[in-house]
Amino acid sequence: xxxxxxxxxxxxxxxxxxxxxxxxYSNSASDYFIxxxxxxxxxxxxxxxxxxxxxxxxxxxxxxxxxxTVKHLSLQIAAxxxxxxxxxxxxxxxxxxxxxxxxxxxxxxxxxx
Amino acid sequence: xxxxxxxxxxxxxxxxxxATLKCYPIPRHDTVYWYQQGPGQxxxxxxxFYEKMQSDKGSIPDRFSAQQFSDYHSELNxxxxxxxxxxxxxxxxxxxxGQPQHFGDGTRxxxx
Numbered sequence: 001x002x003x004x005x006x007x008x009x010x011x012x013x014x015x016x017x018x019x020x021x022x023x024x025y026s027n028s029a030s031d032y033f034i035x036x037x038x039x040x041x042x043x044x045x046x047x048x049x050x051x052x053x054x055x056x057x058x059x060x061x062x063x064x065x066x067x068x069t070v071k072h073l074s075l076q077i078a079a080x081x082x083x084x085x086x087x088x089x090x091x092x093x094x095x096x097x098x099x100x101x102x103x104x105x106x107x108x109x110x111x112x113x
Numbered sequence: 114x115x116x117x118x119x120x121x122x123x124x125x126x127x128x129x130x131x132a133t134l135k136c137y138p139i140p141r142h143d144t145v146y147w148y149q150q151g152p153g154q155x156x157x158x159x160x161x162f163y164e165k166m167q168s169d170k171g172s173i174p175d176r177f178s179a180q181q182f183s184d185y186h187s188e189l190n191x192x193x194x195x196x197x198x199x200x201x202x203x204x205x206x207x208x209x210x211g212q213p214q215h216f217g218d219g220t221r222x223x224x225x
Contacts, residue, residue, distance in 0.1 A: 098146075
């Protein structure tokens with residue numbers, strides 16, 4: 001079936017720089033998207049979400065952009081810190097209710113000192 | 114803030130044995146989800162419950178079953194365990210059958 005995917009498995013960024021993690025999805029029926037951060041030995045931690053009626057949403061140091069025309073999602077992290085090192089997953093939900101999420105392949109974000 | 118609690122954190126079983134994993138959702142959350150994550154893989158959705166009724170079903174093997182109880186906690190029952198069942202099992206919860214889902218720190222199941 002259709003699934004969400006990521007372009008790069010590993011992203012290396014200098015501390016203090018901005019990070020951009022990309023995600024492509026193929027199911028045009030998806031109407032809810034979410035980003036998670038997963039540190040080693042822990043469960044996915046909610047970062048930010050966005051519904052298909054929006055194209056941008058901002059949180060603390062994070063911004064999610066949704067381009068429905070090209071079915072692309074991105075997560076921007078401002079002023080990357082060592083604590084941002086983790087695997088980042090995007091996920092989608094079709095239906096919005098108590099349905100399971102379809103996860104993309106994770107991107108491992110590495111922060112260089 | 115209270116999070117999703119999963120027990121046990123680690124479990125070692127042998128082939129053909131059974132296992133029961135438990136999940137206690139965030140207080141007031143009435144929806145629970147189960148996911149399986151293999152090494153280096155993304156989480157795969159297994160099954161979800163809303164108000165004690167099965168809501169959605171993913172790639173859950175027939176050897177596995179789950180239920181949600183009156184206090185909203187959930188249990189994942191796994192039988193005839195196979196080596197390939199070795200993975201991290203995550204539970205997530207949400208409010209009123211909606212999103213976002215909040216995850217626990219998982220149960221690491223190892224099959225010998």
